[in-house]
Amino acid sequence: MSIIIHNISKKFGAFTALNNINLNIPTGHLVALLGPSGCGKTTLLRIIAGLETADTGKVEFEGDDYFSPVVYGKRIGFVFQHYALFRHMNVFENVAFGLRVKPRKSRLSKAEIKDRVFSLLRLVQMEHLSDHYPGQLSGGQRQRVALARVLAIEPKVLLLDEPFGALDARVRQELRRWLKKLHDEIHVTSIFVTHDQEEAMEVADQVVVMNEGKIEQVGTPEEVYHKPASGFVYNFLGNVNLFHGRIEHGQIHIGEISMEWPENELVINEDSHEQLKTATVFLRPHLLEIDKSPNYKSSFRAKIKHINAAGSQVKIELVASWGDSIVAEISHERFKELQLKKNMEVYVSFDKQNLFITPGLLT
Amino acid sequence: MPREIIKIPSALGFSNVEEVRHQITKLISAESPQEFILDFAEVESIDTAGVALIDYLNEFAPRFGTEITLTNVSKKISSAMDVFHLKKVFTPEKKEPPGFFEKTGDLFYKLKNSVGDILILLSNITYWSGLSIVRPKLRRKGEVIHQSILIGVNAFPIIALIAFLIGFILALQSAAQLRQFGANIYVADLVAIAMVSEMGPLITAIMVAGRSGSAIAAEIATMVVTEEIDALKVMGIDPAPYLVVPKVMAMSLVMPMLTIFANFIGIIGGMVIAITYLDLDILPFFNEVMSVLRYKELVTSIVKSLTFAFIIAVTAAYFGQKVKGGAEGVGKSTTSAVVFSIFFVIVADSILGLLFYFGETTF
Secondary structure, X not given: OOEEEEEEEEEEXXXXXXXXXXXXXXXXXXXXXXXXXXXXXXXXXXXXXXXXXXXXXXXXXOOEEEOOOXXXXXXXXXXXXXXXXXXXXXXXXXXXXHHHOOOHHHOOOHHHHHHHHHHHHHHOOOHHHOOOOHHHOOHHXXXXXXXXXXXXXXXXXXXXXXXXXXXXXXXXXXXXXXXXXXXXXXXXXXXXXXXXXXXXXXXXXXXXXXXXXXXXXXXXXXXXXXXXXXXXXXXXXOOOEXXXXXXXXXXXXXXXXXXXXXXXXXXXXXXXXXXXXXEEEEEOHHHOEEEOOOOOOEXXXXXXXXXXXXXXXXXXXXXXXXXXXXXXXXXXHHHHHHOOOOOOEEEEEEOHHHOEEEEOOOO | OOEEEEEOOOEEOOOOHHHHHHHHHHHHHHHOOOEXXXXXXXOOEEOHHHHHHHHHHHHHHHHHOXXXXXXXXXXXXXXXXXXXXXXXOOOOOOOOOOOHHHHHHHHHHHHHHHXXXXXXXXXXXXXXXXXXXXXXXXXXXOHXXXXXXXXXXXXXXXXXXXXXXXXXXXXXXXXXXXXXXXXXXXXXXXXXXXXXXXXXXXXXXXXXHHHHHHHHHHHHHHHHHOOHHHHHHHOOOOHHHHHHHHHHHHXXXXXXXXXXXXXXXXXXXXXXXXXXXXXXXXXXXXXXXXXXXXXXXXXXXXXXXXXXXHHHHHHHHHHHHOOOOOHHHHHHHHHHHHHHHHHXXXXXXXXXXXXXXXXXXXX
């Protein structure tokens, strides 16, 4: 079942949660809604589920206009961040619930329900805990039960609201992979909300990056990572160094570095005073190189403030000569080779092609 | 973050002050650094708006525990700052406290929404209760009985104790007065009428509101907070018939029984005083009670208890579903549920009391 979202807007009082959202989700895709807290991603998901009503616009499910405030009778699976398991029912009853409450005519027999529930519990690897109550389970187990409960009604659309948000990093990673595998098996159209870019990149076929109630970019994980549509997307999808530069006579000045203004592709407000033309420059930490002497690339002096050698890469915090603080990531080999120490003066360089520049000040 | 530096553009003035202000306040509110340094090295000109910005920041920042420091301020700029000292420009005008009419209007505006919600809930409950009486298939099996046990059977001992004490006290207080006139036997009349038409229903309602009203509100509120209600909705189950209707039905079934029981025990409480303190015999006391109680008192008792049952269940359900926030909200809505249901019960009691009193004299 494909989902088409037309011009959805939603306000809470004076706060605009969603501003004219248009989105098309093809059948069988696993789409991630990615954005910082408060960007409206959960609201959008709840509107799709029918738990919230939009002020304007509509949601269509495969041509069928679907704009009722409550979703009775629709086959939508919704997984909540805090699991929302029924506390007074055990695991089996929770999973069987959706099947038991169906009208008598379309209800399965008791034996069939039992079979179905156990096959689902097997799928989520919870068979051995079928008589436990939610209170006796760990977070990861609860979320798997919640998924089984949702899958029991054979949903045509699966909606997941930060499903792994409340779990610890390891369990999260495990469940992420498991979800991906599950989706490959059952191929139900799925939307999941997350604020974790890594999660979105790893699981989704398509990523929708949202900010302040608007869609910033829609694309495959590769597209949004390598061809970000805006400074916000670049900034959100990984660690960045952010510089504020001035633009003067076709050149960008950041601190003591000056560079050619890369073509004239970015439109600057012509009305603004020549001196006030500003640009925000982003650069990923792993694209910075550290040397003990200046080299042919654009380089600048910096002082090492802090070194963190735990992890796959060495993280080095630096203070540029003009006062901005910068983070660089280099390999352990390089780190050993340079024998870097705290308070050392070094030269930092980067490839101009790797810069991401947007006009105006952005924080 | 202990410290944050920002460069002020070369001309700080009317044209860009809003942009700079936005940027700085966003940083401060997001990171609340201990010290926020405004670097004036590049600033060549400043106007009144620019100075006002500095004044504004000095008032804004302490709210986040941040101290504003200016560095590299040239003589020209600092003298300009001394010239204009505009503390008041950006500080918002102090709002006048809302007047009588504003308050009243606000109250009614809020009330309007609540009344709407209550009406929707009432119509839902009435519709589904009616429907499930006609069509027993719609009922959740065993749920009404289960709720009746929770609300009714388990409340028996405490209501018995309270009713006994109330009857006891009523008799004791009136005995002292009636004795002076040798009207000992009228203690029976007093206790019987007061218990059956007033104290019995009222005491039962207050006990049930405290015991079960709070439990209903807490249960529903918890389910809202943990998104269990949403989970029900997406599974296509209307929470009103599923959760609320069985409770309303159980309450309406059990409250008259509890009330009659309380009346009986209350009269026995009075009888204890009559026998031990007023030297009456059981038989005359009992005869007097039977002669004074007529169908009217019994009808009053039952009608009142049914009304109270409905009030308690609906108020509890309303405050339960209206919960805002997390665990704290559950506590608040439970308290409101109890307070308001007792309030409404007493209001309804007065109205019904008047109706029955004047109803009898006119007809």
